[in-house]
Amino acid sequence: MTDQDMTSALAPRLAEAIRNKLIAGELKPGHRLSEVKLSADLQVSRNSLREAFRLLTKEGLLRHEPNRGVFVAIPSMASIIDIYRVRRVIECRAVAQAYPKHPAVGRMRAAVEEARSASARSDWGTVGSANMVFHAAIVDLADSERLNAFYLQIAAELRLSFGLLDSPELLHAPYIELNAAIVEKLDAGEMQEAAVALEAYLLQSERTVLAAFSRIPDKGKA
Amino acid sequence: MTDQDMTSALAPRLAEAIRNKLIAGELKPGHRLSEVKLSADLQVSRNSLREAFRLLTKEGLLRHEPNRGVFVAIPSMASIIDIYRVRRVIECRAVAQAYPKHPAVGRMRAAVEEARSASARSDWGTVGSANMVFHAAIVDLADSERLNAFYLQIAAELRLSFGLLDSPELLHAPYIELNAAIVEKLDAGEMQEAAVALEAYLLQSERTVLAAFSRIPDKGKA
DNA sequence: CTGTCAATATTGTTCAACGATTATTATTTC
DNA sequence: GAAATAATAATCGTTGAACAATATTGACAG
Numbered sequence: 001m002t003d004q005d006m007t008s009a010l011a012p013r014l015a016e017a018i019r020n021k022l023i024a025g026e027l028k029p030g031h032r033l034s035e036v037k038l039s040a041d042l043q044v045s046r047n048s049l050r051e052a053f054r055l056l057t058k059e060g061l062l063r064h065e066p067n068r069g070v071f072v073a074i075p076s077m078a079s080i081i082d083i084y085r086v087r088r089v090i091e092c093r094a095v096a097q098a099y100p101k102h103p104a105v106g107r108m109r110a111a112v113e114e115a116r117s118a119s120a121r122s123d124w125g126t127v128g129s130a131n132m133v134f135h136a137a138i139v140d141l142a143d144s145e146r147l148n149a150f151y152l153q154i155a156a157e158l159r160l161s162f163g164l165l166d167s168p169e170l171l172h173a174p175y176i177e178l179n180a181a182i183v184e185k186l187d188a189g190e191m192q193e194a195a196v197a198l199e200a201y202l203l204q205s206e207r208t209v210l211a212a213f214s215r216i217p218d219k220g221k222a
Numbered sequence: 223m224t225d226q227d228m229t230s231a232l233a234p235r236l237a238e239a240i241r242n243k244l245i246a247g248e249l250k251p252g253h254r255l256s257e258v259k260l261s262a263d264l265q266v267s268r269n270s271l272r273e274a275f276r277l278l279t280k281e282g283l284l285r286h287e288p289n290r291g292v293f294v295a296i297p298s299m300a301s302i303i304d305i306y307r308v309r310r311v312i313e314c315r316a317v318a319q320a321y322p323k324h325p326a327v328g329r330m331r332a333a334v335e336e337a338r339s340a341s342a343r344s345d346w347g348t349v350g351s352a353n354m355v356f357h358a359a360i361v362d363l364a365d366s367e368r369l370n371a372f373y374l375q376i377a378a379e380l381r382l383s384f385g386l387l388d389s390p391e392l393l394h395a396p397y398i399e400l401n402a403a404i405v406e407k408l409d410a411g412e413m414q415e416a417a418v419a420l421e422a423y424l425l426q427s428e429r430t431v432l433a434a435f436s437r438i439p440d441k442g443k444a
Numbered sequence: 445c446t447g448t449c450a451a452t453a454t455t456g457t458t459c460a461a462c463g464a465t466t467a468t469t470a471t472t473t474c
Numbered sequence: 475g476a477a478a479t480a481a482t483a484a485t486c487g488t489t490g491a492a493c494a495a496t497a498t499t500g501a502c503a504g
Binding site for chain 3: 475478480485487488495496498501504
């Protein structure tokens with residue numbers, strides 16, 4: 001079922017497969033990806049694999065060192081800070097300028113509901129995914145496919161960082177009700193208030209993530 | 223001098239060469255790029271060229287149709303509208319939240335000066351480039367490398383659209399003094415005013431570009 | 445004129461090869 | 475024994491050719 005999907009080209013499918021392994025944490029940051037070994041494992045040629053590598057390198061998930069190979073990108077504090085800056089720029093503005101009856105608001109509401117029910121059964125993985133959907137919907141308020149595509153990349157990169165952290169509960173649970181509050185404000189037409197709430201929210205989230213990140217013992221080890 | 227630069231990999235250099243041809247207008251939108259022909263022209267293998275194609279496709283400059291080949295992306299009104307949406311989201315926010323003494327402000331000022339002097343000698347190409355530098359500097363106010371990289375892509379895509387339009391004077395000249403006004407407001411610490419001025423500016427620019435675009439006779443022709 | 449079908453051309457993918465660069469090991473020298 | 479150096483192995487970078495899959499073209503029959 002998974003390897004007979006000839007609908008699209010091989011390289012993008014490879015990229016997606018590797019991307020999933022990355023955000024699932026199966027491939028750890030700093031690990032080196034051998035072309036010959038991976039191409040043998042995935043039953044594809046070296047050339048096709050290299051094409052997939054280019055894609056992921058441009059997305060920031062892999063790092064390419066000339067004549068040495070590709071490595072899983074190692075998230076740093078700088079990258080986390082950078083990503084949150086991007087999020088504040090895009091998400092806050094998207095909310096501030098949002099049209100209150102935009103279809104994406106419905107998706108935001110649905111994401112909050114799913115997060116709540118998942119939280120009730122302590123399914124923090126689903127809570128995290130729902131949270132991702134929520135913020136992707138926020139970006140969609142701006143009605144720009146380029147912004148959406150860009151955000152998807154950023155989000156994947158952020159997930160890579162999250163993979164290094166444990167305690168997903170602490171990382172996602174506190175924000176469910178904050179998300180709900182933002183939807184409420186949007187429904188009430190209070191876009192400006194929603195934007196400032198989101199900004200404070202993102203700043204707090206950034207602090208939490210950075211704090212968790214700083215508690216990682218040693219990340220310079222292979 | 224240009225073909226012995228072994229410092230970086232081949233594919234990115236190819237991509238840059240093709241990108242330059244694209245924004246210079248040497249390759250017209252809708253044109254199909256044959257793998258065998260181009261690889262022969264550029265003296266590289268088909269595999270290397272394909273790697274470069276992936277890069278440019280992900281940047282939105284080329285379009286890939288399965289089993290048919292790659293084509294120069296055809297700018298549409300929708301893409302122009304989308305790009306301007308992105309610009310308003312990013313640039314306005316960057317200005318509104320800017321630190322008035324940010325180093326990028328100096329580059330903005332320098333870009334205005336260059337545009338003025340180029341305008342005096344009717345060098346509209348340079349005026350356009352200086353304008354690009356100005357806006358890239360605006361984005362840099364947000365201090366995010368990811369935002370900078372993203373904006374570079376968007377700008378390249380916009381340049382592709384500009385290539386279809388004539389009368390570069392009308393497209394760039396009116397904005398020189400508006401740029402200068404934004405720098406002044408930033409210097410005065412009036413970030414909010416600068417942001418609203420920039421927003422009006424971008425809206426006007428979008429209208430101008432769309433109007434010029436709609437005057438293109440027939441863009442469905444090969 | 446239209447639909448069918450073969451012929452042709454182009455892309456998609458793989459493989460094998462070779463030079464260049466890097467990592468590793470062995471050797472030499474002090 | 476330790477450091478420096480040379481030889482070896484492994485990997486990447488790029489190329490060229492090959493074959494299958496798909497799309498385009500053109501001929502042809504009705």
